[in-house]
Amino acid sequence: MGLSQEADRKIEEIKAKYPNARSAIMPALYMAQEELGHLTGDAIAWVADKVGVSPAHVMEVATFYTMYYKHPVGKYHFQVCRTLSCAIRGAKELTKHLHQKFGILPHEVSGDGMWSYEEVECLGSCGTAPMCEINDVYFENLTPEKLEEIIKELEATQPDIRYSTLKDAIGAGMKNTRSEVI
Amino acid sequence: MSEHLQILLKDIKEPDLHTLEGYEKRGGYQTIRKVLQMDPLKVIEEVKASGLRGRGGAGFPTGLKWSFVPRDTGKPVYLLMNSDESEPGTFKDRVLLEKNPHLCIEGMLIAAWALQSNWSCNYIRGEYAYPYERFNNAVKEAYEKGYLGDGVFGSSFKHDMVTHRGAGAYICGEETGLIESLEGKKGQPRLKPPYPAVVGVYGCPTVVNNTETLATLPWIMQHGGSEYAAIGTEKSTGTKLFSASGHINKPGVYEVELGYPILDFIKNECGGILDGKELKCIIPGGSSVPVLKADELEGVNLDYESIQAAGSMLGSGGFIVMDETTDMVEVALNLAHFYAHESCGQCTPCREGGHWIEKIFKRIAFGQGTERDMDLIKDLCKQIGGHTICPFGDALITPALSCMKKYPDEFKIKIERALNGNPVKATDLHYTF
Known part of the structure; x- marks a missing residue:
């Protein structure tokens, strides 16, 4: 059990870019996560095998960093920034909205596998607070109302939200929440 | 609206600035061509003369940092750009990476030439997917043009550049934490000395500079160190x-x-x-x-x-x-939560103390504190400060101590509520979910 042939090929390319192949552990974990949704035992074994370290070492790395998911997350995973600048501009209301809307606690996944959310630490978007990251896309200058609009749009069109595939996948309503800090 | 001299943000609103064409159209990649003709040691002298200090937070003189790199070890020298911008309230490097990535690359090339480094890496925090994509595309463009790789700008200088994504750990902004992370490990900082300039990535001499610091280099090398030193104050130049x-x-x-x-x-x-x-x-x-x-x-x-x-x-x-409406007890709690969450777990005072401090602030915020809680926090801070491998321990205690010192009454009022049997309801808290 491993990853796709494409992943097998790409990881060799990545390893060659670094002075030491061990540096490829983090990129490899991202590749596995992107294919499998979260880091399964197979994913850990694949990374260990490709990079030439023990699965225990890979697990140690995977559990240290918060952006590697050790458990499944929803198709749309909301990360509300809770640190100071967002907090004093109303981040709590966003989390409260998600809690009420989805009826789940942080880190839980809704029954249909669509939604999950958590509070995270400073996302470097303090000038456009409060904000929320959905998968790896920032949505800024939010209010609970704007967040609700976004959720409705996600429900209706179910786009693939990742930066690499984003382009025109999202509707105008959502685009407006991507703001420029300059 | 700004009447201030714009070294880094000049042209930042131009929609095509992030492309190689847009950057070159506005004079980009001219300075590096000139620099590649210079003696690398002269470049270091010029940066020293500029008085430029590290923009990541520590403010250490950049030229001096470079001069610590030994040149006769026979080992390669590595250059790392620290774009792991995670300090709450900071989002300046993001703008440079998103809007002017080629300026960052040119700055990295100048530093690479000065240090005679053939390999550099930009470590970008994991959450910055968009800045990562922008910077990575810029690196690709530079490779296609022959500005990176074998024979940079037609010279005999070889330089390869990699973009590396972090994965959500604040501590990787500390330079030795960043190095550990880049080596494929947990980002736990190293004891210093030895400093990275001598023993860095994979045991080789390494310079770690902040994004903004490196992005300033093209201007300094174009206009000269003394002209940069003339801006700002005597000790804080530019x-x-x-x-x-x-x-x-x-x-x-x-x-x-x-x-x-x-x-x-x-x-x-x-x-x-x-x-x-x-x-x-x-x-x-x-x-x-x-x-x-x-x-x-x-x-x-x-x-x-x-x-x-x-x-x-x-x-x-x-x-x-x-x-004026800000609740300083909750500010202290909010930041205590941040530091408790982000401690790398290596040193006991920080790993344990961070959570203790958060717990005590939490009970004060909920109106369940006791009279001795403020002293207890001060005591904990005393045991954390200066007793950890990296400066995170000091960073952790700073907001806790300063909020209590400057707004003691706000803490006392909440503690008195507790003594009067009048706790705060969770729904009454302003910032805590």
């Missing part, structure tokens, strides 16, 4: 990016000459306090520096020395403004 957030009308990233008065910055750049409220306090340089109250800001300027004299630090330039 311009600096400040990322302003909080209760202000115009949050954003602003470039001002160092030495600019803080009150002018709040009035002119930040557009004053939101909804016409009164200013309560600011955090001038990211959450790890002490709070400054409104009445402490008169005559204080945005430069390393002036802010230090006022009892705080310039840090990363993460400028957080709070209005």
Whole structure:
């Protein structure tokens, strides 16, 4: 059990870019996560095998960093920034909205596998607070109302939200929440 | 609107600046061609003369840092750009990576030539997917043009550049934490010495510089170190990016000459306090520096020395403004939660103490504190400060101590509520979910 042939090929390319192949552990974990949704035992074994370290070492790395998911997350995973600048501009209301809307606690996944959310630490978007990251896309200058609009749009069109595939996948309503800090 | 000299943010609003064509059209990649003709040691001298200090937070002189790199070890020298911008309140490097990635690349090439380094890496925090994509595309463009790889700009100089994504750990912004992370490990900082300049990535001499620091180099090498040194104050030379957030009308990233008065910055750049409220306090340089109250800001300027004299630090330039309605107990709790969550877990005082401090602030915020809680926190801080491998321990205790020191009454009022059997309901908290 491993990853796709494409992943097998790409990881060799990545390893060659670094002075030491061990540096490829983090990129490899991202590749596995992107294919499998979260880091399964197979994913850990694949990374260990490709990079030439023990699965225990890979697990140690995977559990240290918060952006590697050790458990499944929803198709749309909301990360509300809770640190100071967002907090004093109303981040709590966003989390409260998600809690009420989805009826789940942080880190839980809704029954249909669509939604999950958590509070995270400073996302470097303090000038456009409060904000929320959905998968790896920032949505800024939010209010609970704007967040609700976004959720409705996600429900209706179910786009693939990742930066690499984003382009025109999202509707105008959502685009407006991507703001420029300059 | 800015009348300040714009070294880093010049042309930043041009929509095509992030492309190689857009950057070259505005004079980009001219300085590096000139630099490649220079003696690398002369480049270091020029940067020393500029007085440029590290913009990541520590403010260490950049040229001096470079001069610590030994040149006769026979080992390769590595250059790392620190774009792991995670200090709460800081979002300046993001703007450079998103809007002017080629300026960052040119800066990296200048540093690489000065250090005679053939391999560099930009470590970008994992959450910055968009800046990562922008920077990565810029690197691809530069490779296609022959500006990176074998024979940079047709010279015999070889330089390869990699973009590396972090994965959500604040501590990887500490340079040895970053190095550990890049080596495919947990980002736990190393004991110093040896410093990275001598023993860095994979045991080789390594220089770690902040994004903004490196992005300043093209201007310095174009205009000369002395011209840069003429800007700002005597010890804080040049311009600096400040990322302003909080209760202000115009949050954003602003470039001002160092030495600019803080009150002018709040009035002119930040557009004053939101909804016409009164200013309560600011955090001038990211959450790890002490709070400054409104009445402490008169005559204080945005430069390393002036802010230090006022009892705080310039840090990363993460400028957080709070209005009169801000609950300082909850501010202390919010930041204590941040540090407890982000501790790498290596040193016991920080790993355990961080959670203790958060727990005690939490019970004070909920009106369940006891009379000795403030002393207990001070005692914990004493046991953490200076007793950890990296400066995170000191960063952790700074907001806790400064909030209690500057606003003791706010803490006492909540503690008194507890003594009177009148706790705060969870729904009454302003910032805590």
